[in-house]
Amino acid sequence: MSSLNHCIKFDLDVKDENIVFKDYFYKSIKLQKHKIYKAELIQPACPFCGSLDLLHNGHLITNIHYPTANASLPVIIRLAKQRVKCRDCDRRSMAQSELVNKYCSISNASKLKVLSALTEDRSMTSIARENNVSINTVQRVLGNCSHxxxxxxxxxxxxxxxxxxxxxxxxxxxxxxxxxxxxxxxxxxxxxxxxxxxxxxxxxxxxxxxxxxxxxxxxxxxxxxxxxxxxxxxxxxxRFHMIQMLTRSFNSLRVQVMKTFDKRSRQYQLLKSPWKLYLKKFDELEKVHPRYNWHYKDCLTQAQVVTEGINTSTTLENSYNLMQSFIQAVETGDAHELKSLINCQDQIGTLMHKTLLTFKHNLKAVLNGAELPYSNGCLEGFxxxxxxxxxxxxxxxxxxxxxxxxxxxxxxxxxxxxxxxxxxx
Ligand SMILES: [Zn+2]
CATH class of the missing domain: 3.30.420.10 (Ribonuclease H-like superfamily/Ribonuclease H)
Structure with missing residues (x-):
């Protein structure tokens, strides 16, 4: 074998023994410069009977798309597949290779490259462009592995x-x-x-x-x-879902209470602008360093804001305390505490009451949520x-x-x- 053949095979990573590279050149196809390698695919023996006594009957020339390092310079292997007729069993056959599947003009190497690109977070258009194949090919590769x-x-x-x-x-x-x-x-x-x-x-x-x-x-x-x-x-x-339901009902109660006050009043402003503080855990609120807020025009710590805010209404205060204890109980997995909270008789507003009623109807499942380590956290990430x-x-x-x-x-x-x-x- 010639050294040219070896060199091209090494360069393209083609391992098939039956492929012999003969020539290479540049050619412009549809106004784009292509790198073309000419090769012959040899049929060494009859695939049906294994006989070596073959009658050569020309070639089928196929242009095979091959992966390239430089996407602006597509590589094509012009492969001439030998057609033979067996003198022993009289059957006709054509040489086949691992390089490309029968009736295909896109090399298996290209398809593999497309497939591995599909496992990344990339659009099909960009994969198609990089591998010099059409978007349809990318979709077909994707469809082929659905099984x-x-x-x-x-x-x-x-x-x-x-x-x-x-x-x-x-x-x-x-x-x-x-x-x-x-x-x-x-x-x-x-x-x-x-x-x-x-x-x-x-x-x-x-x-x-x-x-x-x-x-x-x-x-x-x-x-x-x-x-x-x-x-x-x-x-x-x-458990995240339970807390979310409770937090939502508290939030709508806060808005309800807020709307009973005049818009310029201190209570309204205390319930409106720092709404995020109400949803935090009370232990995590800032209790030492007060800050000036121009909404309610006062210098207060976060804990003071929340305490004064919920003090505007007994219902709000009750539901705030309930929400805080509930989160606490869920986090520590205290089923007993949770049960007594769900059966709470305090005045807590209709929506919160409805939420608790839902929990009550599914009491066993809710308690499981607090006690067992399983949650839907993994799904949210997914x-x-x-x-x-x-x-x-x-x-x-x-x-x-x-x-x-x-x-x-x-x-x-x-x-x-x-x-x-x-x-x-
Ligand atoms: Zn044969």
Whole structure:
């Protein structure tokens, strides 16, 4: 073999023994300068009978897109595939190579490069441009690996987390994560009860019996699903969600009380501008150094502001104390304290009362939320990541593509090793 052949093979990282490079040159194709390598793909033996007695019958010339270091100078391998007819079995065949699949003109190396780029947070357009392929090719590579994520129905993790996120067409999709290792168990197109029941119903009874806890927000039919599908599972209400509900109802009560005062009054201003202080934990408020605030025209510490603010109404004071103790109890996992707080008879305003009533109806699940270490915190982080994926792509119109992309990016995130994704057809 010539040294030119070796040199080009080394340069392009082509290992196939049957490919022989013969020439290279520049050529302008559609006004763009291309780097062209000419090569021949040899058919050494008949693929059907292994005979070496072949009759050569010309070549099929294909232009193969190959990865390049410089995206403005695309590389094309002009490969002449030998066509042969076997003298022994009389059958015709054409040489094939690992370099490119049959009927394809995009090299497998290019596809792999596209696939590994798809595991990063990049838009398909930029991937296509860098690899000198069309956006359709990138989409096809993405579509080709969607079958990788077909799950078995034999196993479910012990701790699940349910949530939803906004995706294609502003629809809400259902997502289920493993509570321990935070990997996606499943993403479903819709979050309707029927779909969920059908999906989880497909799992074997052993798999469903394996589920010990399911973390969720206070969506009422998720609980029905758990009761219907997982005989051994405890329902856990996400503790951040509980606190959020309570904080929201306190906040609307604060606004209600605020509106009973005159806009120029001190009480109104104390309840209005420093609203964020009311949502903080009382222990974390500044108690020593007072600050002047021009809204209420006084020099007060943060603790003084809050104390004076809630003193404007008994209802507000009661609900503030309740909220603070509730957060405290949730954080320390004090189920006993939580129970007495939920059964609290103080005057606390209708909305807060409604929230507590909801908690009361789901008492066991709420107490689980405080006692068990599981929460939907992992899901919130994951939702943030999905939003990023969608933003980078300016939105997805195809749910399967979005799903595959999420899975691809997630896999890399977990393993930092794209090798498991190698070889697409
Ligand atoms: Zn043969």
């Amino acid at each position: 990788r994520f077909i799950d078995s129905y034999e196993y479910l993790p012990a701790h699940l987390a349910f949530d939803e996120f906004k995706g294609v067409d502003r629809q809400l999709h259902f997502i289920c994560l493993d509570g321990d290792n935070h990997q996606v168990v499943q993403i479903l197109r819709t979050r309707y009860k029927k779909t969920l029941l059908k999906y989880f119903g497909r799992f074997s009874p052993q798999a469903r019996a394996n589920v010990k806890t399911v973390t969720m927000d206070l969506n009422f039919y998720y609980q029905d699903i758990v009761r219907a599908c997982f005989p051994n599972a405890q329902i856990v209400i996400d 939702n943030r990541k999905i939003k990023q994926i969608e933003r980078t792509a300016f939105g997805y119109s195809n749910f399967t593509n979005l799903l595959t992309r999420i899975r691809l990016e997630e896999n890399l995130y977990k393993e930092k090793e794209p090798n498991s994704l190698l070889m697409v057809d």
